[in-house]
Amino acid sequence: MNPDTNKYEAIIGLEIHVQLNAATKLFCDCPNQPGDAPNRNTCPVCLWLPGAIPRLSGEAVEKAVLGCLAANCTIAEESAFDQKVYYYPDLPKGFQLSQHHKPLAVNGWIDIIGENGEARRLGIHHIHMEEDVARLVHETEGRTPISLVDFNRAGAPLIEIVTEPDMRSPYEAMEFLKSLRTRLRYTGCTECSMEQGTMRADANISLRPAGTEALNTKVEVKNMNSIHHVGDAIAYEILRQAECLERKEPVTLHTRLWDPDKRITTPMREKFAGPCVPDPSVPAIRMDAEWLEKIRQQLPEMPAQKAERFMADYGLAPNEAHAMSQERDMAEFFEAAVKQVATPHKAATWITGHVTPALKERGQSLSDTCLTPEHFAALLSLIDQERVNAGAAREVLLQMLESEAPPEEIVAKGGYQQISDSDRLEAIVDGILADHPDDVAAYQNGNSKVLGFFMGLAMKASQGKANPRRLKEILSKRLDSN
Amino acid sequence: MDSDLFTYQPASPLQASRQGALAGTQILVQPDLSVKDWLTDAGSRALAGFHAVMDATTVARAKTAGACLTGSTHMAELGLGINGNTMAGALSAGYGRVGLVTDLLGEARMSACLAGWYGFKPSYGLVSRFGLVGLVPSMECTGFIAPNPAEIAAALEAVAGPDENDFSMPAASPQPIGPVAASENGANRIGMPRQIREYLPASAIEAVDAALGRMAQAEFDAGFDIQETDLPGFDLFSAAHQVIASVEASSSCGKYDGVRYGCRAEDGRDWNEMYINSRSQAFGTQIKSFLFQGAYFQFENYTDFENACILRRKLVSRLDDLFEATPLLALPVRLPHAEPERAETIEETYTAFGLTLPANLAGLPALCIPAVARDGETDLGLQLIGPRLSDAQVLTAGQRIYTRIQGDGNK
Structure with missing residues (x-):
């Protein structure tokens, strides 16, 4: 079945994780270098050993604020960290420190040029800071599958940019990402590369009959590692949901994985919705107006x-x-x-x-x-x-x-100097013309294409150094006077 | 090692320096306070075999001040209540002069009261929590048990103050504790909330009134002016404490998965089952029900948790208002019929600590004075509670009372 997707309007929002290039992790002094040899950059805080207390990095806050300003956000006077509770081996303390109730910044936007050439302003709901989780490496030991945990990434500083559901096509989502990436890179707060994993984008997609206003159940799509994949995954998901609607199947809230080889999305799990409780140990971030102005001055x-x-x-x-x-x-x-x-x-x-x-x-x-x-x-x-x-x-x-x-x-x-000296160029031209009497005849019979052939030969004979303007003059003169 | 009393006892007492404010003072800790390489299991199988990888800030500072660490005593699982605590026994047996006991419901004050010692919970944020295996980060702090307020003040002075490893402490450095002088004229007015009377039987009210009366009179010559004050909604302290503390405990205990230390279940088909089985084997009944309760508010009833947080702020501001008029509050430490040392359920524990936990909820300094308010054979203990960061005033007032009791400070 090939549904008529024009019957539907796609509602697209993005959640983008960007790794800040601060020197240390978000809550300890360990180097922020996830790519080093496994578990080299760890300490009691990022391993969450008993007795450790997180210490918020000032540099990370500064870089996060720069990123928020580049996305035209308003910086909150007070923001605070919450514990996002879930249990998984990549998160051995049972919660991720993230800003849920009081994000760092709100109400931003990115301007793009839409498909029809008109300017579009795409809203950003908020940007919050959070720590990255450990990396799981799945291997086999003999025939036994094993999973290894690399804590180098645990606690790496991230910002998450949550857009408004303002995008209507894969093209707009891709343009948004390109513009956001460019602006963030400008601030120097991040390398922002999807290919290298310092920028990760998830898309939330729902459809509604064209001309209606309701927001329908959305599906989250993950695992795109380039901006093109984001566009492809969204395009696929629009088609898939349109087929569901044509078949009168309900769309359920869940998360799907983009498979770049098969170019399809496959269901992964129900969308995560765990509790977020205020963290008692990380003090709230209160913006000092003077400090904020200083950061604003740094914005290029x-x-x-x-x-x-x-x-x-x-x-x-x-x-x-x-x-x-x-x-x-x-x-x-x-x-x-x-x-x-x-x-x-x-x-x-x-x-x-x-x-x-x-x-x-x-x-x-x-x-x-x-x-x-x-x-x-x-x-x-x-x-x-x-x-x-x-x-x-x-x-x-x-x-x-x-x-x-x-x-x-x-x-x-x-010896790259250009040869403009007429005597030398004339000598080259004369030699070539003498060697190719048939082609000279062809030129004189009206085949002007031969001029290009002679230019190539002459340039080659000058080892690429001939002044092309002078060369052409001499060549034309010689051919026409012959 | 006396294993009835000690979780860990070093072959020879640990002393890093022979000089300093605490030179030679023998200090006992509990195994929820990190002493590098000491078994630090916080009284829980969830931390079985965990040896601290660093010194807690309090421990490091006490060592620098010349203190001598003599061991860590048994504690209730993860510091909730005092069932199983052996600190008071070890102090009474002469193993130490000062005991460091984490106070999240009133554990330091209650242990002291039961053993006839002075017990103190400092203001929240005055003492670093770095290296404390915590359960309820927003309420707990290291408390002190010692024979008198002056020795508590000396220990507090040595370990208190801003710590670059604990950003949750106030940035502004609180006023120094300073030496506590018996003769110093400090706060004179002490208020007792009249709502307390609803909690106490007649004999206990009599005992408390008598103690306060004696303070006001010539016997102590301390010149306190005792007033009755009004603290409506006193019963709400316990409810707010329980909801918030259980939620924080649920998060704090998320890390106990039996993977890197602690009790690990052998069965389980995958990592998830291994977590679940390990945790169900590791935790005792009281902690388990506390964690269930916390998870309930986290996952199922977040609104009630938010309401508890709002309530907490209201209660704190109500206390602030009270302190405007009356610089110190007096409360008994314990209810005459409660048995905190035998409490086994959350309900029994919260009932037993109902009079001490307000200071934890509000982050206030609170001192337990023993042997002044007796209801028959039971020492009810008398708490002096002051505004946040008024630790020096509270300890000074306590020392004045102590001096009068002892007869002009001969001891």
Whole structure:
């Protein structure tokens, strides 16, 4: 059966866990490095041995507040931790410290551009802090299945972002996540990578007949480890629920797991709803207005504002401005390069076309390389001055990632200077034309495509260094005068 | 080791320093207070075999002050009540001069009262809970038993104060306890809530009135002005305490799963059954019913828990108002017919501690003065209770009374 999903409107809300990159865990001094050798980063507090008392980390609160501000939330004057009671081997004290009754921040939003190109403001109900739980590793010992517990992650600082049920399509959910991720990364409070598990998104989905207002029973979907998977899982779940409704089967409140290989969701358990009682040991967080203002000052210009400014100040096209503002380090690199006389459009084109792909291929970020805005701007100047051509400049750029030498030096040492000297170019062109009399004849019989063929040969003969503009002039002149 | 009295007794007393305010003072603890490497089972099979991995802040500070730790005595399971406590016996037998007893319902005051010693529960937040195997984090704190208020004050002074390991303590440093002087003129007015009379038989009321009367008169020359005050809804303290304490206990005990220490059931098809079986074997009847009660409010009736929290705030503010007019309150420690040392059920325990638990619910300092209010053979004990962080005033008033009893402080 292929139900008509247009009959229904999808109501989608997200619950997003983001791991803060604070140096320590949320309630003790253990390093916040879940990836270390198992159970290395533990102490009586995060192992919850008898007699231990949680000690709230100031750095974690600071980073959480930064994240909340980036999501346009209002910071609560008083927030407090509760015990979310449940029993599972990943939580050996029987409750998770989380903020249920008094979350850190409320009433935020993220702006996106919807599918029809119109701006949409998607609400955030609240953001609260909580501790991560231990990681379970399931193995077998001989034929016996065993489960191991790694406490490195236990107590890692998280914020959970709970949205309003404002999204209506997988596209909107994905755009929300992309924008949220970009903004959070900008603050420097988190790496925010779904692939690496520092951002985890669960989706709550329900359907209602188009044009009605009631909120129906929702289904929670977990286990998506990329933004695309979130979109795919939601799309699948909309289809599945529409089929249920067409068959007049009731939708029940439960949790489903996304299976990325089979691309379906499967039922996991009833949705968890345990008690949350105030924790007597962790003192309430009372916001000091002056302190909060200091944190607010740390908040960088956000990507959307930056993009608008890039369009206004540097005349970038909307898509260029968007690309230049997605990552804070790249945006700052772009702007610094532009201040070094690089033409904004050229800088943006080179960043999108060459710098970003090179970093991606190497799995590096800008700070991992030797590339500076000054050197990058200098390289673009060399191109403008026709001292190096685009092809050679690409080679030089790759070397600049690994070398602190200025581009002029790399060009000189590597012999990348562009050949603009007419005598040398003419000699190259003459040699090629002499070797290919048939193709010269074809050109003269009106086959203009041959020009491109000769350009390629000539460029190759110059080892890629020929000034393409001069080369084409000479080639055309020679062919036309022959 | 005298195993009738001791859970753990070191081969030789533990003394880290021979100098300091407590130099040479022999201190006994209970096995819910962490002393590194000592068996710390809190009187429960749920912690069987657990040896503390660090010193509690109180223990570390007492050691630094020159105290000598002589052992830990048996205690009621997880510190709820005093059935099975051997602290008073061990102190009376001369094993220690000061006993540290966790007070969540009135255990330190009650043990002291039964043995004829002075017992003190400090203000909540004055003494670090770091290293305390707790049951009811918002009510409990380390209490003191000693022969007189001055020695309690000395021990308190040595261990009290802000601790970077316990953020739940007030950030502002409370006033120092200071040496407690017998002659100091402190609070003069003492109020007794008239509602207490409903709880006591005529003979007990007579005994308490007589004790208070003597304080006001020349016999003690302490110059106290005794007044009757009004504390309506006194019976609500017990209800609020029980609901909140059981919920906190249920959470506190979540970690006792028999996996890393404690009693572990051998049967069970999976981890969940292993948890359930271990817990059903580990806990005694009273704790079990307490945990059931807490889980009931957590899972089934959260509204009543919230109401209890609202009630608690109201009762605290009612007491605050009372202290505006009367700096100290007086109450007996025990009811004449209750037997706290034999209480086996939650109901019996809460009945027996009905007069001491208000100080826990409200986080107030409370001192038990022995041998001044006797109803026949029973020492009812007299509590002096002051506003939060007025520990020094309470102990000073207690020391004035002690000095008069002893005849100008010869002892």
